[in-house]
Amino acid sequence: MNIDLIQIAFNRLVDLIKPLLPTITALLAVKFSNELQIKNDEKERQKSIQQERFDNFYQPYVNFFIKNVFSLYDVSADLEILRLIEEQLDGNFKYMGKESQKYLINFYEAKVLYDTLRTNGELRGQELTIYDRVNNSFFQLNKRILIESKQLAEQLGYSDFAQSIFDIYGPLDRVPPLGSISLDRKIK
Numbered sequence: 001m002n003i004d005l006i007q008i009a010f011n012r013l014v015d016l017i018k019p020l021l022p023t024i025t026a027l028l029a030v031k032f033s034n035e036l037q038i039k040n041d042e043k044e045r046q047k048s049i050q051q052e053r054f055d056n057f058y059q060p061y062v063n064f065f066i067k068n069v070f071s072l073y074d075v076s077a078d079l080e081i082l083r084l085i086e087e088q089l090d091g092n093f094k095y096m097g098k099e100s101q102k103y104l105i106n107f108y109e110a111k112v113l114y115d116t117l118r119t120n121g122e123l124r125g126q127e128l129t130i131y132d133r134v135n136n137s138f139f140q141l142n143k144r145i146l147i148e149s150k151q152l153a154e155q156l157g158y159s160d161f162a163q164s165i166f167d168i169y170g171p172l173d174r175v176p177p178l179g180s181i182s183l184d185r186k187i188k
Helices: 002-068 074-079 081-091 098-119 126-154 162-171
Strands: none
Touching: 002 074, 002 081, 002 126, 002 162, 074 081, 081 098, 098 126, 126 162
16 A cells, blocks of 8 residues: 555656656756857857967067077177167067066066166176076076976977977076087987
8 A cells, every 4th residue: 555655656757757758858958058168159259369469479470589599598698689679579478487586576576677777787796696696597498488388389289399409409497508509400
């Protein structure tokens, strides 16, 4: 008798739910479809942001690096190169990765110190130390930007144009001595 009551209750429940199944199914389909669309929209938004960063900063910077690579290893010796570097960096902080932003701050600190000492005529006797600081801070910034451009190019599915720089000039893990870069070096 107890089993019969359970069976009757179950059958009534099924009878109540049957007409609602198409509605429940449609609601679940809409819910999952919306969640999937939200995820797809977020992926597209992220890709759009990456593309904007690549187009507005990383690609022009790598092109600048390729055109000026031999001048960039001793940036403190050439005020014009420093000016050109600043043109490339100014206004692009928002496109840079967090690591390159940190290196940019270090570079600007060294550059401001260099400019201040030079302007005030206080550079004498400190030239090599200050030059090294400017060069090394720029070199670390440059290396980080090139690494980020390589990563971003990979994420966007582009040919890895930044990798050729690493192939030609090595891992960029230290400032190369002046005159050590050979035009005869082969791309791997």
